[in-house]
Amino acid sequence: MDANLLLQIAGILVAARVCAELATRFNAPRVIGELCAGVLLGPSLLGWVHPSDPIKLLAEIGIVLLLFEIGLETDLGRIIRAGSRALLLAVVGFVAPFVFGAGLAYYTFDLPVLVSLFIGGTLTATSIGITVRVLTDLGRHGSNESQIVIGAAVVDDIMGVILLAVLYELSVSGAVNLVNAGRVVLYITAFFLVAPMAAKLLAYAVQRLEAQSRAPGMVPVALIAIILTFAALAHNVGAPGLLGGFAAGIALSRRFFLPFGLALRVGANFNRKIRQQIKPISQLLTPIFFVVVGLSLDLSAVDWSSPFIWIFSIMMTVVAIVGKLAGGLVVPENHYSRIAMGLAMVPRGEVGLIFAELGRISGIFDNEVYAGVVIVVAYTTLLSPFWIKLYYRLYADRFVEAE
16 A cells, blocks of 8 residues: 555645635635645645646546536536537637637747647637536526536537547647547547436436345445446547536436436436435545646746746737637627626636647647646636636626526
8 A cells, every 4th residue: 555645645635625715715716725735735836746647546536526416417408408609609719719829829939830739729628627616616507607608618628629639640640630530529429419318227227226225325336336437438439538427417417308208217316315425425536636737737847037938828828818708708698698608618727738738748849838838727727716706796796687
């Protein structure tokens, strides 16, 4: 047994809790405290904890469980009705940062085409985990704009995966294979069509088994097995694993019905039991994910005396924010909801870091460009929750009127 690893996990849990408590006492979102705990413990400041593979695994399970909970609370009917608006928010919020970011890198900073495309790709990201956590902390996870944002963030994640695959293939072979890209799209589409129906059938089976079981713990064990299985399936078809958790949550919500009039009822009491028994596990593991995002931000490696890094990161940050706001502004909603949706799509988090890290390890980003991109991801990740909460607080009466 690795005693040092156990101490690191204990330290992560304690630091996440303490920093989350401090954040809430200063009227900031809990997620800010958890992110700052990672920055404090990681290479940016103290250097006590490094995101090893076991810690990353716990973090991934944590975000999958968070998305499962969000799926449970999501009204699929509202997402479907908001489909065109969610798609518009996702597409414009994806294309605008990519085009503006790549164009700025190529024409203003004279960077090579492939480097510019990777920078643009990094700016397309939206951290669905951070976004839904902030909206949940604000009590807005059931609002109309929240349902649109959740739908858009899912689409954004899928488009990001496809773009990442295309750019990586371009960096390795110098060409884009449209057949491979099309295959990824087909697999992801098939997964989202089949997975919720399969999860509903499994939930019905678990309900029946739980009624006959004499040993305690049937529901949480079966649920975790189902959630992890669907996360693995999502990963295998090319989608982020967290979307597998989201699909399972959607299926187990009371608002999801099987097609063709099939009626396998999962009762209200069983749904309540799912929520009650999964929440303690989620509350334990989800903070680890946000701490790991903070751990991944190595701000000590940045040469803060470099004029390029300051100019590059500031200009790219502006593009990163404006690009996502543009997505919100084109959605046919009231003015306040448009801005709220744009702000909710700004955090880059772990998705942006994946792009940046791939650019670094493949030799596309040099140290200065990588550091500049990390600063952009850090700013949008750490400060966006503040702006979102401030905006909702300033215009709370407007949202009440709209509802």
